[in-house]
Amino acid sequence: MSFSWTPHRFSGGALALDVANSVILRHDDERRTDRFEAPGQMDSFPKAAANFCAERALFGDILPVQRENRASFISLRETIDRYFRARVLGEGTDALLADLLAALADVLKRASADGLDAATVHSTLRLIAMPDPERMKICRNCGWLFIDRSKNKSRAWCDMAVCGNRAKASRHYRRKKEETAP
Secondary structure (H helix, E strand, O other), rough: OOOOOEEEEEEOOHHHHHHHEEEOOOOOOOOOOEHHOOHHHHHHHHHHHHHHHHHHHHHHHEOOOOOOHHHHHHHHHHHHHHHHHHHHHHHHHHHHHHHHHHHHHHHHHHEEEOOOOHHHHHHHHHOOOOOOOHEEEEOOOOOEEEEEOOOOOOOOOOHHHHHHHHHHHHHHHHHHHHHHOO
């Protein structure tokens, strides 16, 4: 399967969330797609992040994860997703935080200073310490994690142009269908 890294794929608002969101439809076993499993996608992600990621000014050009470190990087990605998803849902996160900190330390010990793995660790640490944790949300349409930077903290979708429009179109279709039903 071929993918391209578009601005929508970087709608999380932080590099760590964009990495976690590299799994499409994470909680749908039939349609779940791990973009990093597709050939070349993990290697092309850093260049796309340099163009589209909200934190691109912090990290600049970053290199792909070294082949020997990819398994621990994927494990970190999953731990990031578990921790922040639980945090958004208000579930107990102390044990998950401990797991995340251990995974961050493990990855950082092996990462090259200018690698995607090191940048993801630093982005994650920034998210853990973010002053308004209630701004992190889960998209109502696709389930991705994102930071709501709207003034009134009311954003419901990771990307209005994609998920927001899909949700609104679906709602409109259902409403029209109900109106025409006998």
